[in-house]
Amino acid sequence: MAHTTWFFETFVLAKQQPDYRLFHPLYGYLFNSYYESEGAHLARPQRGSLSRPTVAEVMAYRAHVDESMRRMLKEPLEPAVAALVELGMQHEQQHQELLITDIKYILGHNPLHPAYDPLGIGPQDVTAEHDGTCPPLDDWLSVEGQTIRMGHQGPGFAFDNESPSHLALIQGVDIRVALVTNDEYLQFMRDGGYQRHSLWHAEGWDWVQTLKFRAPMYWQPDPNQPDGWGHYTLQGVMPLTSQAPVTHVSYYEAHAFCDWAGWRLPTEFEWEAAASRFDWGRRWEWTRSAYQPYPGFARSEGAVGEYNGKFMVNQQVLRGASWATSPGHARLTYRNFFHAPLRWQFTGIRPVRSRESA
Amino acid sequence: MAHTTWFFETFVLAKQQPDYRLFHPLYGYLFNSYYESEGAHLARPQRGSLSRPTVAEVMAYRAHVDESMRRMLKEPLEPAVAALVELGMQHEQQHQELLITDIKYILGHNPLHPAYDPLGIGPQDVTAEHDGTCPPLDDWLSVEGQTIRMGHQGPGFAFDNESPSHLALIQGVDIRVALVTNDEYLQFMRDGGYQRHSLWHAEGWDWVQTLKFRAPMYWQPDPNQPDGWGHYTLQGVMPLTSQAPVTHVSYYEAHAFCDWAGWRLPTEFEWEAAASRFDWGRRWEWTRSAYQPYPGFARSEGAVGEYNGKFMVNQQVLRGASWATSPGHARLTYRNFFHAPLRWQFTGIRPVRSRESA
Amino acid sequence: MAHTTWFFETFVLAKQQPDYRLFHPLYGYLFNSYYESEGAHLARPQRGSLSRPTVAEVMAYRAHVDESMRRMLKEPLEPAVAALVELGMQHEQQHQELLITDIKYILGHNPLHPAYDPLGIGPQDVTAEHDGTCPPLDDWLSVEGQTIRMGHQGPGFAFDNESPSHLALIQGVDIRVALVTNDEYLQFMRDGGYQRHSLWHAEGWDWVQTLKFRAPMYWQPDPNQPDGWGHYTLQGVMPLTSQAPVTHVSYYEAHAFCDWAGWRLPTEFEWEAAASRFDWGRRWEWTRSAYQPYPGFARSEGAVGEYNGKFMVNQQVLRGASWATSPGHARLTYRNFFHAPLRWQFTGIRPVRSRESA
């Protein structure tokens, strides 16, 4: 919360309101997570030992900034300022989702496995999968070879990495309506998926060997379950739901699974061409597209220009959204991106099969 | 040499010749650099301390394998075997180039800066740049927006990553006939290129800050030169040739330079569309395309299937060839690939400018 | 608190009270900091992310154990059990001191430099030095060459590493009544002490060069002070008191300072022979004795035998106590020990000069 508040203070209030008073001269240093243009920032490994400012002080900081923002919003904003305010809100929505995934990570790696929401009052990370409405596993949509228009054409908000809109050429493929399920992933595991190097990227194989992974993140052996596994959820440790979409897999695992199954991951172009025809939004779906700028992409001037462009190397694009994404934040053209080994997001796998194998 | 010899012994002789006798039972372990299918291999950091087998023993190994290969080649080969022999020769050509770049690396990092070829008898890594034939720096080729056919269409040899041939859509751009010169790169350096974070990828900026780089690899300050720099070459330390193409830059540096100049790197599709219209082959040219499989790519069965596909994540494509590439090894559709920070190859920068900025 | 509570639960209650019920089956795993005999323990780097059990749960754990201990202590204890109870209390006193030094470390490395005790209500880490009662700096005590009896001779409590009592031979030396002051240490700094390799151990020099230390821990440049420095204390950042004993120095720094001054550190034998004749107890005093077992030392059986003996390699002995040591915990024969580079304790320097230089 302090970091998203800092965004409004630094990029909106301090720059637009001549008489704005910084809440604390050092908060910029503390809560600037990585914007190089805005001066020094605290090294990441030291953040874990920050016991101050306290929660109460951070809440007072928020109230101070909220008050100034409220006053400012009573007047009409210039378009450039309005765009920054909107960016600040979108940025905060992103961190709302990260709060959920971070809480799950911290509690899920605590030896006590404490439940975040034992009564299941809040949004629930497995309930959706309990209702048995998984689409048929053999339902494939045909995507014809075509030239399609990609990217944001909106009037609405979009991040800079979704522009400019442009044409892309895709070949004909089939894309599956259902995401890969826990049950399908268990078959991969039982068939030695984590022990067969030929299925993996070279660096994925090093990753599996070094870290000794044998299952998705949060899975733990449970001899009391018929399938031998349980998994940590925000409601605590629970049995797997066999038809629920597998989640918390890395790009390496998503690739190896597909290789094993005779499928592959979609490119982000194929995904965008087909997504209006299936339900998406429960899992961030790995694509096999590396995160690169769209043709004609130009980064914005100044610090907000650091938002997306500077990460366009050595990451993979994920499309869609997850159940933890803030309402209203999802978009068909949205381009999320993560490093290949990361698994703490609610990631998933959507298979594609090339037309010739159909 | 032992490693390329091992390739012929393992993938050709041991599999095709029933009575072939391994030269030494442990050589497979010593000289298998990474093929997982072919059993254990020596960890990379320990290779530097291998004083045995001696040079004489490796030459005897080579003679043993050459003799068996010669005998085998007297008879007609089945097509699958002939393909493996050709792959073995192409593999050896790749290592011939790596020998040159490795020798340059080892001698160039020796405090004595010993020259490899002080008399300039062999192929020379700077002579070509002395003759002043650098194309004009303002000569740009126009590449129209179009759908082009990419990749290998045979009949000659190509690596699996150049297939299948397929259509790609490109937008109109201008691509420069001349590579970026040392003189242009010096302007970037003098203009604070290595100190301005806004020009760099986030991880490129970390790389520059951590390793304190301020110039391409092999450059060293020389107060006796008008431009203040010298560079190590295989002929020893020499002054820079201002119109020679800059080399030994990482992908991060190539990107930052282009950002500074208002240009960008080409995609590998743009490059392939235009390359028949300019001279290439002196530098491996960084593209902004991540190394991904072509649509419909399928890896080969068995160990040779590990050749290319398993590296298709977190690397960048380089196109063209360098002066150190073996004669006959270069191809318009050739896809080389390296990690973004690497600089010990003879890399270079070819600028593109988007049509709207023309 | 959870860890010292666990000590009583594990070594006293669970072993002595047949009907004792563990408060929580996983707490042993969470709060066993290093006793190998008592089963698995949480890896140290992961402790920082433990948000559960909560403070309230730890307090309930303490109340549960306190209640059981109180009931047990109503009956006479067998001597072996009484010894474990005493060990548990001494262990808790050690952690009381570590709480203070850890709090200072965490707050003192927070960019906001929050004061722990801004009003100076509790025990104060600089007040004692304000009263100007530093002993004269040229007051040296003569310790004659002699055979002295070292170590604990009872009847009260002592740790196993203080036994057995034995004879040691020392040569005649002079030992100073006053500890080295901030002012003296500043002279060392101004004379290039941190830049002159000849004063340092080889590994101390590497440490200084790598970590770029130029002053004791918690010192920070302050251009508003005549001596140019301030330092973080539990009351916040304050000016240095010139006559106060320097603190938060490593063994390497203590050694280098003495080498510069023409002095040396005392052995723990010299220290014990002389300490009854000077005031000690404000700083843990580095000695030049490595932490080794006394002649005839035998470790206790079982897990409590891990208490001291297993650390008797590659550490230095510190003698005395600091102002943060629990009342009643200090002893003339007490042997504290730390690794040479550590500085977060309240360490200090007492000089010795060899007789021949007197």
Next chain:
Amino acid sequence: MAHTTWFFETFVLAKQQPDYRLFHPLYGYLFNSYYESEGAHLARPQRGSLSRPTVAEVMAYRAHVDESMRRMLKEPLEPAVAALVELGMQHEQQHQELLITDIKYILGHNPLHPAYDPLGIGPQDVTAEHDGTCPPLDDWLSVEGQTIRMGHQGPGFAFDNESPSHLALIQGVDIRVALVTNDEYLQFMRDGGYQRHSLWHAEGWDWVQTLKFRAPMYWQPDPNQPDGWGHYTLQGVMPLTSQAPVTHVSYYEAHAFCDWAGWRLPTEFEWEAAASRFDWGRRWEWTRSAYQPYPGFARSEGAVGEYNGKFMVNQQVLRGASWATSPGHARLTYRNFFHAPLRWQFTGIRPVRSRESA
């Protein structure tokens, strides 16, 4: 050889001979292994890639220095210069031994296990153990409690760390005539010595767990041997000789073995008091004494003062000599020192039992 030659050039010729011409201006940088006073030196990890200067160039360097030394030695030397020449020769003797241990390390870690001396022509690291003259294992010498004179008193050469001669007090102990044998060490291994944490120092246990050691360096399982083991020697891989002294053990292993056997290692004072009564010189014998200066020790002025004193922290003393020590280099008062985990020297274990357990 280049490094020991550099010692004569730098500390003798360049300082004593006004007209001495340095063989090469950069050799000082290349071959200064760690003397800070003598300027910059090459970082240790980069030394492995030095292919130049060549062997021929180093031999020419040696000839150049030998020639100058020979000319100088025709005239009488001032005592200070003669002392430096003697120090240079002793330094070279030390490196002669290190050459043998380094060659064994490099060849012994080569997967081919090449023999250095397959015919056993040179000094042999196992022959001495073949003749069956191991002293009886139950032959213990009684060392009375006493005050003894320690350290060098000679007229002959000694390193600075052997001075000044001084008195030390020791308690009565028994010390064994025989070193610990391979057979005794095998009993420790079979009794779970490497799996029982209670026998080990805390950091020794971490070392064993992390590196997964289960036997001395150079031992390798051999199912064809009755005891299940072979070991690499300079003559190649051979069976163990059961009565030969175990070697290539770390301080941690020596300590754990003694703890298991109910014994302990001697202090260096006990060792020096008793050594004239047993044969020593086949193994460097770990002592339980940390490497500290003798009372009254003062380091020499200048660079040669870096020889020993700056290492006097966090190392253990070893006494005696090994079969690889140069003839004439061993001395009763010699103090060798190594870090606790190191095993590539020819180390051994001599047991002591405290008198009370006799």
